[in-house]
Amino acid sequence: MVEVRMRVNGATATLDIEPQVSLLDALREHLGLTGAKKGCAQGACGACTVLADGERIVSCLALAVQYEGREITTVEGLADGERLHPLQEAFVAHDGLQCGYCTPGQLCSAVGMLAEHRAGTPSAVTERLAAPAAELSEAEIRERMSGNLCRCGAYNGIVAAIREVAATGEGVAG
Template sequence: MDATITLTVDGRERTLTVDTRTTVLDALREHLDVTSPKKGCDHGQCGSCTVLLDGRRALPCLALAVAHDGADVTTADGLATDGELHPVARAFLDADAYQCGYCTPGQVCSAAAVLAEAGEGWPSAVTPDLDAERVTLDRSEIAERMSGNLCRCGAYANIVDAVASVAGTDGGAR
């Protein structure tokens, strides 16, 4: 059975007809030719497909497109403004926080969400003060929050450095 849905992808409203079993990831990649989110495991385990779905990070490989009719989807490409890289993407380049680059779009979306979540005071499993208005993003906090995004090349230390640089911290000692 098919359904017609509308998604706003990287600021552009797109209407498409999909099988009701189509995931948001497949709608993006196969129907709209948006290839920034990568299909890694297709089981929600690697984070390569991470996007911002209505402003919150999400794994589009686990989300049915019909359940998100009308949603706002931001990919790593959509984080850029006026042809300039988002500060997180720039920090990834500056910190050499990628190797093969396959996971990088998902990592960048996740890192942008980490900064927003910490800024809003959302605690993680390693946050020492659950009542703090703002969370300090030290290395353990960043690593915990980014743990849902795997990097097969092992660029984790540089990824933490990149996120810390955008957060305005040194990320603590290595």
């Protein structure tokens, strides 16, 4: 067993876990944070996406011990008390969810993706790599969110929600 300390959703967490425990399992089984889902357990579906120091990661492929001393944000940590994060509000308003299984990962990924875009990180479809971050096109959003799958097909609502929040700049870190 090893002791791992990290900040999760703003609170310090100390875990006594085996070194091979994934970050996803540490969050779900040891901290009771079940928002991040275990989908494929291979890093292909994005259902387990969380933010590590503001960057999106698939937590099923990360060992909890790798995140000693780091800040982890799960979907449970996006809201500000009773006030939903702007992306959560937009997902509801634009029907960016159906069954909801992928939604926590989609939301965390969208928060991280908007921060990446604001920082000028290009995607595979970015036309001018040296240009300042422009308005996110539908193609940019779809490419940047392609690591998060939705079996229900709520992609149109997800894209609309992200575009709305990107246009306002509200709730976008960076």
